[in-house]
Amino acid sequence: MSQRTSLAGLDDYTADGAESFDVLExxxxxxxxxxxxxxxxxxxxHNAKRYLKIGFSLNLSLQSNVSSHCVDFALSDSNPKSDFYINCNHHHNNDCENCENLVATLTQITExxxxxxxxxxDEWEYDCTASINKIYEWQKHLVRHFVQSKSKNDILNNLKPDAAFWLRDWSMKILPMEYREKASSWFGKRGMSQEVDVFWTPSGKTTSDGQQILQKYVYVTMLDQSSQDMHAVGAVADQVL
Ligand SMILES: [Zn+2]
Ligand SMILES: [Zn+2]
Known part of the structure; x- marks a missing residue:
């Protein structure tokens, strides 16, 4: 039975990373x-791919004593004099079996x-190096995504009464899509584009434990034949505001 999970609109890192496991296989x-x-x-x-898909992100933490799960460590500049250097105030003295399996398997294939x-x-070496790079890019993307999600939640949790948080992105294009199509093969295609703008504002109400309740406004704009360039983005912003 074929798996009909739709991967349309997947970001390139995830699609390339997942595809690279198939190349290596x-x-x-x-x-x-x-x-x-x-x-x-x-x-x-298979285990490594499944781990990157569902397990790795859940293991990430700003501070962790597993080096591969420690986000501060991953994003810190290696130069202690840099403004972007973060000093971990703990030891990285624990291991993760799954992270080790990933590195060990990729090293084993390379060898x-x-x-x-x-x-x-030569051909194998080329494909192998390219695939491994894409898999590590996927892993790095997951680390960056963790930080971005955390920042978004921090902003939402501390929104001032007269402020709003605005998130916007192109949603799916309304046209027949290839199975497992990724974003780069999709931008610039002709078709009806859909942009989604989401605003969060404080509703003035709070939950019983003092958390402010946010009001969410979603605007969907459909554009006929848009190349999703900066002019289109600006025009939609103008219309939504
Ligand atoms: Zn650390
Ligand atoms: Zn791990």
């Missing part, structure tokens, strides 16, 4: 190792190709 199936060795690595790849004498070695 194909590569492993061609490697001159035994079938059971191939199967073992493919299982590791198997490096030591191979197959005529296709």
């Amino acid at each position: 194909n590569l492993v199936s061609s490697l001159p190792i035994t079938k059971s060795e191939q199967q073992q690595i493919i299982t590791q790849l 198997l190709i490096r030591t191979s004498s197959n005529p296709k070695k």
